[in-house]
Amino acid sequence: MSFRSFLYISFCLPLLLAAGCKDDDYALPTPQSGLQNDAIKRTLGPNVIGLNIEFAYAMAILPDQGKLVSAQAEASIAGATGTYLEHRSFFTDPNGGIDTGVPVAEPSTTNGTTTSVTFNKDTSAATLRYFYRIPEEARGKTVNFTFSAKSSNGEAVSLSMGPYTISKMDMKLDMAATDAAACYISIEDMAVYTAAEATANPEKIDLVYLYRTPAGLTFNHALVAPAADPQYLPGVTLPAGVDRNTKIIKTWALRDRHLARLEFGIYIDDPDFEQKSFTDAPNFAVNLKKEAGAWVETADGKYRAYIFVNNVNNGSKTATISMKRYTMQ
Amino acid sequence: MKRHMKIIVAVLLAALAWAGCKKEHPVDEDGLLITNRAECYVSDFDLWGADHQTVRTKNPTIDTVACTINIEVFFGTDLRNLYPRFSLVTDAKLDPKIAGKTDFSDLANPRQYTVVSGNRQVRKTYTVLVSVQQ
Incomplete structure (x- = not known):
């Protein structure tokens, strides 16, 4: 190949490529015949x-x-x-x-x-x-x-x-928890009970909701297992028989779309419950805020749940919580 | 044409030879660059909880002479599952490396981390003293 041919090709090739990249004019598609x-x-x-x-x-x-x-x-x-x-x-x-x-x-x-x-x-x-x-x-x-x-x-x-x-898990939305009133949470029943109701079914109570503002400490809204150290249940007198030791892992920015109904496209599914490790998990979660969450495993290992805090009210000492629950056994 | 080809090949070979003769920067066993810096200290320290939020109540007190880090965490912090986060001086590294959640619950035997300087010649062991908000 001569040097002149080489120059000629070098000039023509980019022109050819540029022509090849030209957009075709739009044409209305022809509808297909039949239904x-x-x-x-x-x-x-x-x-x-x-x-x-x-x-x-x-x-x-x-x-x-x-x-x-x-x-x-x-x-x-x-x-x-x-x-x-x-x-x-x-x-x-x-x-x-x-x-x-x-x-x-x-x-x-x-x-x-x-x-x-x-x-x-x-x-x-x-x-x-x-x-x-x-x-x-x-x-x-x-x-x-x-x-x-x-x-x-x-x-x-x-x-x-x-x-x-179809998922195996269950879901319950917008349960109202009130400090010193309806504050006993059952994962099995996916419900919040009063002390009187908890006394009737103590074996079903996995968590206690409470709100405290002790001087010099950051406590606020909390989910605590009945068997937790009493320092995490200040002023709480548990109904007789309420003593389960639930594992709790505090979580932030896990706003499940089903539970939170917010703009975040995050979903908790069955495998998340199956694969979640609760090794060394504590039995308390204090200082929970709005849009926080907690992974929970019941003392008998039968249920795992994710509890999302939809809303909190410091004045009325209440929280609105939603739950996804998965049966392990 | 032949003459042009010879010139191109010569230029390419020269470039290759130049690149091949360039002095390599030394790296350590972790593949990190060993530099000339001898500074060796912790500039900031934080602890994150299982929810990946800070658990410290205020800025820690870092004594770069005594090599201690005093950090106070919120009441109700789960000390067994914390993520330590160090800020080190430029080019320094940490030993042991932080691999994930760390147990800080044994307050009587605080955890220790060694800072290694950029030139890998200076090592300083820091003790992390955790206290819980009371």
């Missing part, structure tokens, strides 16, 4: 009993080929009461950006595992939300979904989604 469908799962995080798994199921057919007749969602395990397929198609209102629903079908009916709607408007395209309320029967199992639609020209389409694992 089409697609779906996405809208909910994130673990699938907890009692919560919804939400899907958006989209279906469409070219107007000159037909109209939508019906749509249905079938779950491998029947959903709990509250499962429904939306009968409205939503658009975003430009005035305020609010999702606005336009009814396109009769309200859905559920028969066993199948939830369906029948369109009652001339509709060629719709995206319907499907809310599957996770039933108790699905605990620890996997659930599959089949979405299907029919059009007036006799076509039918279907789409499978899943499998989705």
Whole structure:
């Protein structure tokens, strides 16, 4: 290769590359013929009993080929009461950006595992939300979904989604704990009891909530095991038989989305409970603030829980707590 | 063309030879740079709890002559699960290394950490004296 050829190629190659990188002009896509469908799962995080798994199921057919007749969602395990397929198609209102629903079908009916709607408007395209309320029967199992639609020209389409694992854990939101009143927390029952109630079920009490402001010390809101050193239970007279030694690990910035309902996309799932180490964990957690949390293991090792502090009130000596609980044995 | 190629090859070889002859900086057994600095002290110290929040009530008292660190922690601090955090003078390192949670609950036998200077010639052992807010 001569030096002149080398120069020629060196000049032409960048020009060729620049031309190759040019964007193509946009062209409207050609719609596919026949009835089409697609779906996405809208909910994130673990699938907890009692919560919804939400899907958006989209279906469409070219107007000159037909109209939508019906749509249905079938779950491998029947959903709990509250499962429904939306009968409205939503658009975003430009005035305020609010999702606005336009009814396109009769309200859905559920028969066993199948939830369906029948369109009652001339509709060629719709995206319907499907809310599957996770039933108790699905605990620890996997659930599959089949979405299907029919059009007036006799076509039918279907789409499978899943499998989705349903969590074993339970959840309880917004329990009110009050110092020297409803302050005895049971992980087993996921409840806060008064002294009288704790006396009736002392073997179920795992934690005591208290609020103290001793002079010169930082104590504030605390979760303490009944068996903890009395210095962490100042002024507390435990009901007879309340003596469990619960392990507690104080945590900060773990704002589980289910419990906190804040903007943080963090979810605690079954494996977090299984893998959490409670070796050398103390039996007290003092100076808890709003949005703090505590990992807890019951004395018998049967339950592990994560308690999130939604809110505290120093004046009324109260705290609002939410809990996720996992059964270990 | 041949002449050009010869020049390019010569330049490349010269560059390679220059890079190859450059003096290497000495590193220690941890792969850290050994420098000329002989300073050897702790400039700040903190303890974090299991929630990764500080547990100290105020700034610690660091005596760089007596080599002691006095730190007071909040009442109710779980002394068995603390994360020590040292700030050292430039280029210094710590021995033993901090590997994670550390037990500071044995107040009668306080933990000791040795600061090693940047030139790795000076070693000073600091004692961490923890007291709980009373």
